[in-house]
Amino acid sequence: MTLLTLAVALFLSEASTRTGRYGAALTFAALLAEVAGLPFVQDRPVLDMALQIAGSASLPLFWLFARSWFDDDFRPGVTQMVWTLGYLGVSAAVIDGERGMHAPLQPLDGLLYLAGIALTIDALRYAWQNRASDLVEARRRARVAFVVIVTMVFLWTIGAEIVGRAFGGFAFAGVVGAIGMLLGIFGLALLLFGLRHRDMFAPVVPESALPLMISASPPPPPDLDEPLARALDMAMMQDRLYREPDLTIGAIAARLDVPEYRVRRLVNGRFGYRNISDYLNGLRVTEVCAALADPDQAEVPILTIAMDAGFGSLAVFNRSFKARQGETPSAYRRRHLETRPLSD
Template structure:
């Protein structure tokens, strides 16, 4: 029997979608294979490949439910992977924890059990387990949005920021939309037209992400485009304790991120246009707030609160820190000042009895864990090792 046009269209769309998902997997795995966000993205893309195959109408009709259960388990578990991916994408300090693995295993096991045993049976557990499974996409979509909403403003690269928001909004919207469709479908299965619409929506989202990642050179999607450069074990240039706000000299910046566009080795003989006076004033105000007033010591400092403190629109401050000072992430910019102060305190022989936790909290870190990770990434040593080395040299 000749396949119906809708079946051929569905197969063609799924073939293109699978190809794009594999391209996305290659991009994520190639650019930053050790980064948690890249690893979570690879797992999510591969999970979506299995979901695309398992949600094909012919597959759902022809394959026994017991054989469908692994595909259903992975498909439902993708909601957990999406939550993990969003957390890793927006959190520089993200680390995979047992709760993430346990959540995926629990969700996948529940979905597999429902598909292979409970669904269609007369068990009294069927309504309960089915309701829990159907709530999974809603719960983890909300968790993903909450994780992104708490951190999205710290990204200073506008193109990357828009892509991250697009991934969260469309991913959550797709999850909730398809949940509504399946709730309205018999036995939760998609009919021919709704299955094709499912493939079309996912194809559009993946196509935009792949296209934007290619334009953003792939790795720029992630929290840190490059591994942080190690700070020399000699004492860093610390933010001055007292500085004149009107000083014409450029403000020293913490050694956390290299400028995105380093200056050319030879000067251009063409006279440079005069600097924007408003930007110069904002740069001076920012330098005074950070180096003199030690605004970075505030635990709840954000791009929004700092902009309000300087009485400027948030976009102007974001543009200054990114384009003029060369920083891609606000938290990394602030942590540069915090680490510099902590390093000075750890190297000070008069403070040898001061606990490391006290030094970290005084510099503005909220807890010892993020401080230790940031310090080790910047120096290659733990705070205790750094203190021991510097005091031995003094």
């Protein structure tokens, strides 16, 4: 419990970010689950049930935490709300029926396990994918460790609980599950503490690709990366390298003839971007905006303009454009073309 309390404090220190709030809620729910196992709580059925239901929120909160930590564009929507409330509803039904981990398996328990497995796998998927495009070095290193720790703990605790309930070894399952949970919490705490980074959870989403933005991390030494910054600027602004839809950090580094880590350090430390897609899409949106406001291109389809700028799909283009401009591409074009004669 002491470790969980410290973890709550750690995440509360990052409470200004969405990930920090999810992390604090996650660890607090896990703390309530531990409190529910205390003797004085079990003597109070109503309190015990309330704490168990609150503790069961740990898994969907863990899922939301992982999604928001490893995906800068994540915003919880209706789908995430349905999954979370559905999981809590099934958990409440299981708890209300007094079918805890010390009872034989029932069909509803199987549904709960399947939902938990689906949420965990989805969290691991978001932690693993797009590792190469992550510009926050501390978070990029954390992805692999996160996947390893969570997979081991999940297989350990869930496997022990299922086996124990299937074969009647409840005491053994409880001890093994508690050990696995303790090791998992300890491992994640060490991971987060060892990789403390003031920009780890920062929800930085640049509104424009043109201004330089200094992140919270110290910028790289000017004498090392100033020439690289000029070379990158030339490749993007003059050669329009960003127009390549499948452009990666590796391809940019190869074009500039430097190691990938120097490109990551420059784009994150100097320009303030947290992943390479944000950086490239910002440049693409800037080009699209100029084209949409150009009367000579008033008849050119918006999709054609977006594809020419390097966007690989309409969905990514619409999302990126609206996130930066606060309106749809068609509304942006209409507003600028309608007001153009007044400014001439």
